[in-house]
Amino acid sequence: AQSVTQPDIHITVSEGASLELRCNYSYGATPYLFWYVQSPGQGLQLLLKYFSGDTLVQGIKGFEAEFKRSQSSFNLRKPSVHWSDAAEYFCAVGADRVDMRFGAGTRLTVKP
Amino acid sequence: DADVTQTPRNRITKTGKRIMLECSQTKGHDRMYWYRQDPGLGLRLIYYSFDVKDINKGEISDGYSVSRQAQAKFSLSLESAIPNQTALYFCATSDGYANYGYTFGSGTRLTVV
Numbered sequence: 001a002q003s004v005t006q007p008d009i010h011i012t013v014s015e016g017a018s019l020e021l022r023c024n025y026s027y028g029a030t031p032y033l034f035w036y037v038q039s040p041g042q043g044l045q046l047l048l049k050y051f052s053g054d055t056l057v058q059g060i061k062g063f064e065a066e067f068k069r070s071q072s073s074f075n076l077r078k079p080s081v082h083w084s085d086a087a088e089y090f091c092a093v094g095a096d097r098v099d100m101r102f103g104a105g106t107r108l109t110v111k112p
Numbered sequence: 113d114a115d116v117t118q119t120p121r122n123r124i125t126k127t128g129k130r131i132m133l134e135c136s137q138t139k140g141h142d143r144m145y146w147y148r149q150d151p152g153l154g155l156r157l158i159y160y161s162f163d164v165k166d167i168n169k170g171e172i173s174d175g176y177s178v179s180r181q182a183q184a185k186f187s188l189s190l191e192s193a194i195p196n197q198t199a200l201y202f203c204a205t206s207d208g209y210a211n212y213g214y215t216f217g218s219g220t221r222l223t224v225v
Binding site: 004009034036041042043044045046049090094100102103104105 | 116152153154155156157202204213214215216217218219
């Protein structure tokens, strides 16, 4: 079965600095990959998704992610972090009719 | 109004009590899901439903039951709540396979004392 690993439980970055959140997946075929963001007290919001094609995908709020098959990774990036980006971020892989697996999440703190 | 609405937002209940969490959606999606979120564990699937007559167990269904009253309504019940069911519960919908991505509700924080 597919699985997702987010190696970083908590990351702190300064406002204006660049950000990269790591995600590694395990799946036998090309997976469908997602990044979600969860702001405090809110549900999860889809940031971006990868199905096929261009391995660099653009999402909302200035985020992008790159699919690297050789590394089984789908890392999320943002060139300049804003204080409002402080949230928890979840990587997910969906491969079957229903089975979407989520990583444990990475909590992002933004320093002024 | 939110696309996916969960009620209540917060609930404290006692061990052994039966409790129902409700979810309604205006997305017109056929597929609905219940997830549980625990710190450090991400989200785990409890039950899912592809239509009113198609309900399936997920990864952690023991101790839970569901009812799909209509296309737009999917409720989760804890028959006899226990403290380790204390968690944040999310309802989600999709208009296709999981591959298409989900729309989530804002969650219900349940505490069992």
